[in-house]
Amino acid sequence: MTSPDSVLDKDGVRLTVEDAVATVTLTNPDKRNAQSPALWRALVQAGRSLPGSVRVVVLRAEGKSFSAGLDRQAFTPEGFDGEPSFLALARSVDAELDAVIAEYQEAFTWWRRNDIVSIAAVQGHAIGAGFQLALACDLRVVAQDVQFAMRETSLGLVPDLTGTKPLVSLVGYARALEICATGRYVHADEAERTGLANLAVPGEELDNAVRDLTSALLAAPRDAVIETKALLEGAASRTYEDQRTAERAAQARRLRDLAAASD
Structure with a gap:
């Protein structure tokens, strides 16, 4: 293993790369890693900065x-320095408001690219945009003190940072509606039981659990993982017959690649 290379460190986001593993760290623990448009732009930049050698991306956060x-x-009326306040955005024309929200969503979309597997290591509070950022990843390993909550509805808003689809896919419509409409906390035991978390561990074991999962993911050939991920991602939108067809096509590609490698 080589030492981690620092690729990006700005606006509360740090990206480091060590061989096939990239780590994206939220670095503002004094504000409990509260999110802003600048942080979202830094997350977009992190996604665009990943070297082609990266297979697994770990998302973690400093602090409690x-x-x-x-x-x-x-x-607030003043918003962030150099940024339009959300109150000002609310008064903009529909097309402008839609474009701004779409730009914010980009920070949450690249984590499910087929060429990588992303893991969120989650401890403590993961509220609203924090919950949705964890949901943006393929997998979630959580500490026993985790507290997920979708508070947007309680504030008169909706979850709009791409979190609704993965939440419904993981826990089902009825539970997702109840979680969002009530804004209640989801703790580690429920998260693991319902599939929201792949694994729940004591806080002191979180880093080791993520390392073990990362090693297991890297053990399989990369192209096989990419093809399998694409099959699973598309399964919900395909008919049974279409999924059979997709499986055959993917397997044919794998067999041809293996045969070519043995020549």
Whole structure:
């Protein structure tokens, strides 16, 4: 193993790369890693900066909380320095408001690329945008003190940072509706039981658990993982027959690649 290379460190986001593993760290523990448009742009830049050699991306956060959600300064008249306040955005024309929200969503979309597997290591509070950032990843390993909550509805808003689809896929419509509409906390035991978390461990074991999972993911040939991920991602939107067809096509590609490698 080589030593980690620092690729990016700005606006509360640090990206380091060590061989086939990239680590994206939220680095503002004093504010419980509250999120802002600048942080979202840094996350987008992190995704665009990944070397082609990276197979696994770990998302983690410094401090006691993964992310307490959107920084409430967004809702003040002054907003953030150099940024339009959310109150000003609310008064913009529909096309402009839609474009701004779409830009914010980009920070949450690249984690499910087929060429990588992303793991969120979550401790403490993961509220609102923090919950949705954890949901943006393929897999979640959580500490026993984790507290997920979707508070947007309680504030008169909706979860709009791509979290609704993975939440429904993981826990089902009825439970997802109840979690969002009530804004209640989901703790580690429930998260693991319902599939929201792949694994729940004591806080002191979180880093080791993520390392073990990362090693297991890297043990399989990369192209096989990529093909399998694409099959699973598309399964919900395909008919049974279409999924059979997709499986055959993927397996044919794998067999041809293996045969070519043995020549």
